[in-house]
Amino acid sequence: MDNTQHSGRRQTATERRRRELLEAAERIVLRDGPEASMNAIAAEAGITKPILYRHFGDKGGLYRALAVRHTDALLANLRTALDAPVLRRDRVEATLDAYLVAIETRPQVYRFLMHPAEQQGQAESGFDVGRHSAPLLRRLGEELAKVISDRLDLGPEGEERARVWGHGIVGMMHAAGDWWLRERPCSREKLVEHLTDLLWGQLATVKDLAGGTGF
Amino acid sequence: MDNTQHSGRRQTATERRRRELLEAAERIVLRDGPEASMNAIAAEAGITKPILYRHFGDKGGLYRALAVRHTDALLANLRTALDAPVLRRDRVEATLDAYLVAIETRPQVYRFLMHPAEQQGQAESGFDVGRHSAPLLRRLGEELAKVISDRLDLGPEGEERARVWGHGIVGMMHAAGDWWLRERPCSREKLVEHLTDLLWGQLATVKDLAGGTGF
DNA sequence: GTCCATTGTTACTTGCGGTAACCCGAGTCT
DNA sequence: AGACTCGGGTTACCGCAAGTAACAATGGAC
Known part of the structure; x- marks a missing residue:
């Protein structure tokens, strides 16, 4: 029952509006950091709050919509680095570097992505530990786990090990990059x-310092 | 000049009161997570907001005061694991395990420590990227860096490398633990x-899966 | 012309962090 | 004793943010 070309036209129109709003939001978030207020964003877009809420539901919705764009871009970069047909070590280096280039060139975006600022949602009581600061990181961890599991022969429990490694490596990259x-x-x-x-095991092979406890 | 034993007595009294307040705060934070409100905490302590503010300045102050206790405890555990006179690999395992035991047994505390919830302070504009979710993690990273640098012979640039490794390993531990x-x-x-x-370099030595790209 | 969906508004509510002004009881000084 | 101050305590407020009615205007569909 689509209404002729009406719904189509309207569809693209609201889509375009939505993109404009997102771009305004992006400008403000890049200027004010993750605690940019909805009022400020609406003002930047030349409108008032309620339409923002009509489009995105709540602040979390807006931020999620904002996040997917950058997330997708970053993921694309990482995937190409991860797929380069070179030695494994070079591939790892390229991937780390791709991530670091991203956070170096757009630190405000990075900060925003890593800290989506209180997108509360699930029930309050339970054990939703550590839900903060990382839907993106978790996703990266899973992606990396998949790549590892697809390409390396980790034997039995390989799946498990790949996931541990994926999340571990992503965490290492993130923490080191942040610092x-x-x-x-x-x-x-x-x-x-x-x-x-x-990652190449230097921690295991490097020598004790003279005068150390000798273990 | 000091008023006889008065100030001394009062000193310990206010100290005790402060501890009581902290314990009330802890109960609430453990129940409500990091977004526990000052009102709720005051209510739990049987008083009202302004005295909380007299004692701790602002919410960040309270949370910082709350954090040091647990942080110190965790650090102590990690240090003993890190100082055990055993093989290096066993020491690393013990340290990882100490951290994981901590977060496993008190997930709410862990969640609170890792996400001190908006202790805003510095100027808004600049590049204070990633200040969130980690004064503790940064401290852990620095501590580990120090241990590494003290015990291992990393040659020239050893200091630099030790710090990268310290933060990287801590990040790995944290992300994997969180997941x-x-x-x-x-x-x-x-x-x-x-x-x-x-950490022992398995990523470097493990074989490609048959049918892979062969690099 | 009438209908209805969409875009927009103003004006409100609720809940938070934080503060100002005042209260009062217990010890101190003279 | 009486004045004095000091620290724990309160009520009542400010400012600001998220989020929500309720209502106005525009413009294509029939």
Whole structure:
């Protein structure tokens, strides 16, 4: 029962409006960080709050809509790095670097994505521990787990191990990147090298310092 | 000049009161999560908001005061695991396990510590990227970096490398722990084993799956 | 022309963090 | 004793944010 070309036209019109709103929201969020107010966003878009709510339901909805765009872009970058036909170590380096380039060039976007600011939703009581600061990180972890599981021969329990590794590596990348971004203690290349060394087992093979406890 | 033993007595009295308030706050935070309201906490303590503010300045102050207790306890546990006179690999396993035991037994505390909920402070504009979800994680990263740097011979740039590794490992532990806690895909022992394998360079040595791209 | 969906408004409610002004009881000084 | 101050306590408020009616205007469909 679609109403001739009406619904189609209207459809694209509201879609376009929605995109405009998202772009306004993005400008404000990039300026004010994740605690940008709905009022400010509405003002930037030249309108008032209630239409924002009509389009996105609540603040979480807006932020989620905003997030998917950047998330998708980042994921695409990571996937191409992850699929490059080179040595495994080079591939790992390229992937780490892709992530770091992303957070380096758009730190405000990064900050926004990693901290979607209170998208409360589920029941309050239970054990929804750590739901914060990371739908994106969890997704990255799962993606990486899939790649690992698809390409490496991890034997029995391979699935389990791949997921642990996926989330672990993503967490390592994130924490190191976060720290690096705020302290800038070295070049990006150096950081990538150190991290890859860590993943390549240097922690196991490096020698004790003379005078240490000798274990 | 000090008023006889008066100020001393009063001192301990206010200290005790402060502890009582902190305990009330803890009960509420453990029940409501990090977004527990000051009103609720005051009610639990049987008083009203302004005295909370007299004692702790603002919400961030209260939460910081609450955090140091648990943080100190956790740090103490980690340090003893980190100082055990055993093989390096066993020490790493023990440390990972100590952390995981902590988050497993008190998930609400863990959630609270990892997400101190908006302790805004610094100027709004700038590049304070990623300040969220981690004064504790950053501290852990620095502590671990120090241990690494003190005990291992990392050659030139050893300091830099130790810090990257410290933050990276902590991030890995945190992300994997967070994911594990909410999905419980395996036993704690298995998780520790997988993570240690990862740190021990298994990612580098494991074989490609047959039919893979062969790199 | 009439209908209805969509875009927009103003004006409100609720709940939060935080503060100002005042109250009162217990010890202190003279 | 009486004045004095000091710290724990209260009520009542401000400002601001999210979110919600309830109502106005525009414009295509029939």
